[in-house]
Amino acid sequence: MKYTDDQLNEAVKNEIFSSEQIDQFREFIKNSNSQVSKIHKVLYYGGGLLIILAMTWLMATSWSIFGATGLAVVSALYFILFLLAGYFVYFKKKMELAGGILFSVSILITPLFLFSLLQIFEFWPERISLLLEISVILVALPILFKTRFPFIVFLIVGALWAFSMDIVLITFEIEYLTWANLSIIFGLCMIGIGYFSDFKFKKDYAFWMYLFGLITLLFGLSVFYMAEIYKFVLPGIISLLLILFSLFINRTVFLVFGTIGLTEFLCLLSWRFFEGSLLFPFAVTIIGILLIIFGILVQKNRKNIEEKFIKKLPLFLLNLRPKRNT
Numbered sequence: 001m002k003y004t005d006d007q008l009n010e011a012v013k014n015e016i017f018s019s020e021q022i023d024q025f026r027e028f029i030k031n032s033n034s035q036v037s038k039i040h041k042v043l044y045y046g047g048g049l050l051i052i053l054a055m056t057w058l059m060a061t062s063w064s065i066f067g068a069t070g071l072a073v074v075s076a077l078y079f080i081l082f083l084l085a086g087y088f089v090y091f092k093k094k095m096e097l098a099g100g101i102l103f104s105v106s107i108l109i110t111p112l113f114l115f116s117l118l119q120i121f122e123f124w125p126e127r128i129s130l131l132l133e134i135s136v137i138l139v140a141l142p143i144l145f146k147t148r149f150p151f152i153v154f155l156i157v158g159a160l161w162a163f164s165m166d167i168v169l170i171t172f173e174i175e176y177l178t179w180a181n182l183s184i185i186f187g188l189c190m191i192g193i194g195y196f197s198d199f200k201f202k203k204d205y206a207f208w209m210y211l212f213g214l215i216t217l218l219f220g221l222s223v224f225y226m227a228e229i230y231k232f233v234l235p236g237i238i239s240l241l242l243i244l245f246s247l248f249i250n251r252t253v254f255l256v257f258g259t260i261g262l263t264e265f266l267c268l269l270s271w272r273f274f275e276g277s278l279l280f281p282f283a284v285t286i287i288g289i290l291l292i293i294f295g296i297l298v299q300k301n302r303k304n305i306e307e308k309f310i311k312k313l314p315l316f317l318l319n320l321r322p323k324r325n326t
């Protein structure tokens with residue numbers, strides 16, 4: 001059943017609803033209508049990804065055709081056009097997701113433009129990657145402050161990760177500062193920052209910090225497996241903790257990455273027991289079946305599992321739980 005504004009105003013006059021309730025109802029309907037469906041999200045992010053892949057292919061295969069000057073002109077045109085398109089769609093049309101993706105494309109084109117300029121002027125520093133990473137951050141920050149679009153946080157965090165990898169390995173010649181260890185440290189830091197931003201911001205910046213933090217953490221753990229038993233078992237324990245933490249923080253992304261990490265651990269464990277044996281594929285098959293069963297059980301009983309898990313937590317831990325439901 002549909003209601004007209006006149007009917008709602010009449011309900012206020014007859015004191016059926018208060019004017020504040022009607023205003024809240026109208027705001028609720030407005031926000032509901034403006035929400036982006038999942039299919040739109042797939043299309044927007046998929047379109048942006050295709051554009052970036054196209055520019056990557058251009059850089060890899062067309063250098064001899066366009067040359068440095070040609071690629072600088074092309075990338076500059078791309079940057080300006082997507083920046084203007086992002087501004088129009090985001091601020092004029094009020095389509096935040098589509099406009100934010102267009103802004104993100106312009107940000108990711110920045111390294112190609114800078115790379116071409118360095119070639120033109122024949123300026124080739126020893127660590128050019130640092131300049132490219134800094135260029136992404138410097139362009140992304142003002143756009144983030146202007147738009148508050150959460151995905152841009154992911155781009156900045158990605159550039160910071162690459163920057164940290166380069167700068168730390170250059171500056172400190174310490175044996176244990178390997179790519180794997182740095183990725184683990186960076187991932188844990190991003191998860192920590194995302195956790196605190198979960199409390200501070202209304203927009204969901206935390207998700208992208210969690211996502212990149214978990215990617216780098218899992219990357220570091222994937223090459224952490226060693227002959228020492230504690231280094232072999234530790235990634236499996238961390239994966240289990242991520243699954244439990246997903247219940248505490250109510251974030252599916254931790255469940256997904258915890259399951260991926262646990263799968264990798266179980267497969268490696270099976271390989272250690274059945275290395276060179278025909279039983280190895282059967283062991284992996286059993287692991288796959290068990291994970292599917294686990295997924296079915298979690299899907300059917302997640303709410304009950306989460307409620308029971310939360311009820312057993314002490315009050316001081318409940319106060320540390322973010323209120324966002326995602």
